[in-house]
Amino acid sequence: xxxxxxxxxxxxxxxxxxxxxxxxxxxxxxxxxxxxxxxxxxxxxxxxxxxxxxxxxxxxxxxxxxxxxxxxxxxxxxxxxxxxxxxxxxxxxxxxxxxxxxxxxxxxxxxxxxxxxxxxxxxxxxxxxxxxxxxxxxxxxxxxxxxxxxxxxxxxxxxxxxxxxxxxxxxxxxxxxxxxxxxxxxxxxxxxxxxxxxxxxxxxxxxxxxxxxxxxxxxxxxxxxxxxxxxxxxxxxxxxxxxxxxxxxxxxxxxxxxxxxxxxxxxxxxxxxxxxxxxxxxxxxxxxxxxxxxxxxxxxxxxxxxxxxxxxxxxxxxxxxxxxxxxxxxxxxxxxx
Numbered sequence: 636x637x638x639x640x641x642x643x644x645x646x647x648x649x650x651x652x653x654x655x656x657x658x659x660x661x662x663x664x665x666x667x668x669x670x671x672x673x674x675x676x677x678x679x680x681x682x683x684x685x686x687x688x689x690x691x692x693x694x695x696x697x698x699x700x701x702x703x704x705x706x707x708x709x710x711x712x713x714x715x716x717x718x719x720x721x722x723x724x725x726x727x728x729x730x731x732x733x734x735x736x737x738x739x740x741x742x743x744x745x746x747x748x749x750x751x752x753x754x755x756x757x758x759x760x761x762x763x764x765x766x767x768x769x770x771x772x773x774x775x776x777x778x779x780x781x782x783x784x785x786x787x788x789x790x791x792x793x794x795x796x797x798x799x800x801x802x803x804x805x806x807x808x809x810x811x812x813x814x815x816x817x818x819x820x821x822x823x824x825x826x827x828x829x830x831x832x833x834x835x836x837x838x839x840x841x842x843x844x845x846x847x848x849x850x851x852x853x854x855x856x857x858x859x860x861x862x863x864x865x866x867x868x869x870x871x872x873x874x875x876x877x878x879x880x881x882x883x884x885x886x887x888x889x890x891x892x893x894x895x896x897x898x899x900x901x902x903x904x905x906x907x908x909x910x911x912x913x914x915x916x917x918x919x920x921x922x923x924x925x926x927x928x929x930x931x932x933x934x935x936x937x938x939x940x941x942x943x944x945x946x947x948x949x950x951x952x953x954x955x956x957x958x959x960x961x962x963x964x965x966x967x968x969x970x971x972x
Contacts, residue, residue, distance in 0.1 A: 854891030
């Protein structure tokens with residue numbers, strides 16, 4: 636089994652308070668002292684102790700919450716040093732961290748490489764300069780491109796995080812951002828539709844009537860469009876929508892939040908596949924569709940919304956759905972009745 640060991644460094648290192656950010660609230664760490672090296676080691680020991688060693692084939696330590704490379708170099712080393720002994724003993728295999736695009740340069744990457752960091756995620760959020768400026772990011776799209784190229788050139792795995800629905804973004808802007816990211820060839824992306832969170836600048840803008848978040852339906856449609864393009868480009872989308880937590884739900888003011896947002900997106904994509912297959916079949920006779928057994932609920936959609944849509948379109952009569960253990964996940968195949 637794969638294990639990700641989380642080490643949270645709430646809001647450390649970040650030189651900005653972006654318009655959408657409420658990380659201090661989400662982490663629940665407003666007054667907590669910074670995590671020290673001993674705590675990093677204790678956290679790793681705790682997580683490893685919960686699992687049988689022979690069952691762990693891939694263990695990753697992941698630093699969450701702050702802009703890691705914007706920390707002082709000695710602070711970065713304080714956090715990375717305790718992981719090294721676990722790497723040497725083969726108990727940990729990878730280190731992953733997140734940072735800002737403008738926190739990447741050659742000396743920083745040299746330091747991370749010496750301490751065996753394997754994966755760097757860049758919080759790009761957008762590749763539209765006007766959108767980045769309105770969000771108060773403090774960097775432009777050129778910084779995203781430059782950082783991504785440096786990370787890839789040094790042999791790290793590259794992840795990119797995006798926030799569709801930021802103020803000033805429209806679908807044309809979203810298309811350009813998606814195309815730019817595909818051109819950067821990251822190993823994976825995460826897509827988090829913008830939410831309005833309490834005590835953020837975006838919440839104040841929202842309450843003044845200056846910002847309208849995406850509806851849930853529109854966010855699902857946009858992220859489905861993005862995932863389809865990333866899939867076609869051979870780029871894995873590893874997460875869609877924020878991880879549901881009590882802190883997040885208590886801080887939520889508005890926006891396209893759903894605890895199973897990723898499943899909504901996958902269900903929409905399976906609906907698109909189904910509609911295309913049924914349209915191409917152009918028959919009034921029985922039609923059999925084959926899906927993976929684990930995809931039945933995704934195929935049906937939340938509260939069977941996909942089945943209801945197919946019925947409204949007149950596409951569900953004489954429709955039979957069966958499962959096949961060999962069918963690839965999130966795909967639909969039509970077979971002769």
